[in-house]
Amino acid sequence: GNSVTQMEGPVTLSEEAFLTINCTYTATGYPSLFWYVQYPGEGLQLLLKATKADDKGSNKGFEATYRKETTSFHLEKGSVQVSDSAVYFCALSQGGSEKLVFGKGMKLTVNP
Amino acid sequence: EAGVAQSPRYKIIEKRQSVAFWCNPISGHATLYWYQQILGQGPKLLIQFQNNGVVDDSQLPKDRFSAERLKGVDSTLKIQPAKLEDSAVYLCASSSWDGGTDTQYFGPGTRLTVL
Numbered sequence: 746g747n748s749v750t751q752m753e754g755p756v757t758l759s760e761e762a763f764l765t766i767n768c769t770y771t772a773t774g775y776p777s778l779f780w781y782v783q784y785p786g787e788g789l790q791l792l793l794k795a796t797k798a799d800d801k802g803s804n805k806g807f808e809a810t811y812r813k814e815t816t817s818f819h820l821e822k823g824s825v826q827v828s829d830s831a832v833y834f835c836a837l838s839q840g841g842s843e844k845l846v847f848g849k850g851m852k853l854t855v856n857p
Numbered sequence: 858e859a860g861v862a863q864s865p866r867y868k869i870i871e872k873r874q875s876v877a878f879w880c881n882p883i884s885g886h887a888t889l890y891w892y893q894q895i896l897g898q899g900p901k902l903l904i905q906f907q908n909n910g911v912v913d914d915s916q917l918p919k920d921r922f923s924a925e926r927l928k929g930v931d932s933t934l935k936i937q938p939a940k941l942e943d944s945a946v947y948l949c950a951s952s953s954w955d956g957g958t959d960t961q962y963f964g965p966g967t968r969l970t971v972l
Contacts, residue, residue, distance in 0.1 A: 789948065789963040834899050844913060845961060847899025
């Protein structure tokens with residue numbers, strides 16, 4: 746079945762550091778790929794998505810590129826801020842109205 | 858635009874008791890999902906509705922969990938009787954057709970503690 750494997754934390758960075766969170770997937774066909782973020786005390790929010798190979802999703806300074814050859818969708822940000830402290834989830838879905846399959850999530854703490 | 862609403866936000870019950878959670882999706886969203894998020898794990902789909910019909914309930918423990926969406930809008934998820942391992946956050950999400958991919962929007966969740 747479909748699955749998502751992502752870096753497990755927790756990870757602590759200093760403000761302005763570079764961030765990479767690795768995510769790889771197993772799926773048949775061509776899934777859509779997502780990064781969701783969960784800030785403390787809040788619900789899951791869509792951060793970015795990509796629906797086909799070589800697409801780049803971007804939002805709030807975060808980027809991720811859909812790499813079919815390596816079945817990866819790594820999340821990057823050039824300079825993290827304290828406000829980026831949250832739990833980050835990689836996820837996939839296939840087809841329309843299909844369920845999301847999530848990775849286990851990675852907790853990021855950014856210190857000033 | 859109002860987001861996905863859920864209530865209650867927190868619930869503490871003893872094992873073998875029953876509990877119900879309510880969800881109101883974003884207006885106009887035909888698809889509604891219930892996920893279970895156990896501490897330290899990613900959310901796992903329990904049930905998916907399209908309007909008031911069930912699309913996927915393959916991971917719903919049907920001996921104790923039930924869900925309904927009678928008028929194709931609000932939904933209720935019930936657990937009866939609850940077990941210790943049901944302690945989790947229960948997330949409701951609804952989706953809009955986004956030009957090729959459904960984007961799911963999540964509510965704040967209900968945190969259930971079973972003692």
